[in-house]
Amino acid sequence: MTTPAASPAHTAWHDTDEAECRHASKLLEVVGQRWSPSILLALGRGVERFGEITAMTTGLSARMLTLRLKQLEAAQLVERIVIPTTPVTIRYRLTAQGQDLMDALHSVAGYVQRWKVDEPETGATALPPA
Amino acid sequence: MTTPAASPAHTAWHDTDEAECRHASKLLEVVGQRWSPSILLALGRGVERFGEITAMTTGLSARMLTLRLKQLEAAQLVERIVIPTTPVTIRYRLTAQGQDLMDALHSVAGYVQRWKVDEPETGATALPPA
DNA sequence: CTGGATCCCTATCGATACTG
DNA sequence: CAGTATCGATAGGGATCCAG
Numbered sequence: 315m316t317t318p319a320a321s322p323a324h325t326a327w328h329d330t331d332e333a334e335c336r337h338a339s340k341l342l343e344v345v346g347q348r349w350s351p352s353i354l355l356a357l358g359r360g361v362e363r364f365g366e367i368t369a370m371t372t373g374l375s376a377r378m379l380t381l382r383l384k385q386l387e388a389a390q391l392v393e394r395i396v397i398p399t400t401p402v403t404i405r406y407r408l409t410a411q412g413q414d415l416m417d418a419l420h421s422v423a424g425y426v427q428r429w430k431v432d433e434p435e436t437g438a439t440a441l442p443p444a
Numbered sequence: 445m446t447t448p449a450a451s452p453a454h455t456a457w458h459d460t461d462e463a464e465c466r467h468a469s470k471l472l473e474v475v476g477q478r479w480s481p482s483i484l485l486a487l488g489r490g491v492e493r494f495g496e497i498t499a500m501t502t503g504l505s506a507r508m509l510t511l512r513l514k515q516l517e518a519a520q521l522v523e524r525i526v527i528p529t530t531p532v533t534i535r536y537r538l539t540a541q542g543q544d545l546m547d548a549l550h551s552v553a554g555y556v557q558r559w560k561v562d563e564p565e566t567g568a569t570a571l572p573p574a
Numbered sequence: 575c576t577g578g579a580t581c582c583c584t585a586t587c588g589a590t591a592c593t594g
Numbered sequence: 595c596a597g598t599a600t601c602g603a604t605a606g607g608g609a610t611c612c613a614g
Contacts, residue, residue: 326550327485327488327489327546327550327553328488328489330550330553334553334556334557335482335485335553337556338481338485338552338553338556339481339482339485340481341552341555341556342472342475342476342480342481342549342552343476343477343478343480343481344476345472345476346472346473346474346475346476346477346480347473347476348473348586348587350472350476351468351469351472351473352469355457355465355468355469358457358458359457359458363595363596364595364596364597365595365596368596373588375587375588375589376596376597376598377587377588377589377597377598377599378586378587378588379596379597380596380597380598381586381587390559401594401595401596402594402595402596403595404595404596404597411559414555414558414559415552415555416457418551418552418554418555419472419551419552420456420457420460421548421549421551422468422471422472422545422548422549423457423460423464423465423468424548425471425544425545425548426464426467426468426471427464428544429520429541429544478606478607479607493575493576494575494576494577495575495576503608505607505608505609506576506577506578507577507578507579507607507608507609508606508607508608509576509577510576510577510578511606511607531575531576531614532575532576532614533575534575534576534577575614576613576614577612577613577614578611578612578613578614579610579611579612579613580609580610580611580612581608581609581610581611582607582608582609583606583607583608583609584605584606584607584608585604585605585606585607586603586604586605586606587602587603587604587605588601588602588603588604589600589601589602589603590599590600590601591598591599591600591601592597592598592599592600593596593597593598593599594595594596594597594598
């Protein structure tokens, strides 16, 4: 019942090593930090400039952006590129690793579509898709 | 254009609706909360009792577990089942929705494997898999 | 065993002001 | 434009005690 049909190439959680579960947990906690998803999404969509991210993300302050960017850099998900123009231009991009993560993560987009996740209001949605 | 008509496996982020991106972000922020991944993992592996989760998760207090469990219930990911034994037995289980999310999320297990994410120590890993 | 209620400390976050 | 520094408010989270 759990698997509809044809288990693909990916590993089920049951078969996942304890250590890897821990790493996955930590990773989710980093990625799940406030603003992180928005920032990663922006980068994934090609936005590369500090100011653009700030502008397009309502409520995000420069301070937080700097902070998150550093963390995401530390997590090897984002790289900071300094271009010696005048004044200096700085671009942020997903690393290959970061891109891969976004790739893995877009299956949650499918989840969101399937379950039409919404705010806990009215009666919410609680019916299986099919 | 928003409806790409029966996207095969999954939708790329570029093709993902803004609203859905927002929902995905919110979802990740909930799932990424401290302890949430560990709890979901435990539930996904079949652990159902409050005490068991507490015991197997180092550092997790009863308070936090109660809290997260409530949030996850509110997010429709977990259901609380009360069995009128003596004393009352309580089981927590992933809902179909929650199971589906874990399903979607196990692609991050693949990511973790591919990149061997580890603590920033020694020289760390920073090389592409292939 | 499950989980509510407090106390309290700390990390986090937002706003503002300032620099290269 | 791309950050850093500081401050004050708050919420998150741990420890402990208590209750159904």
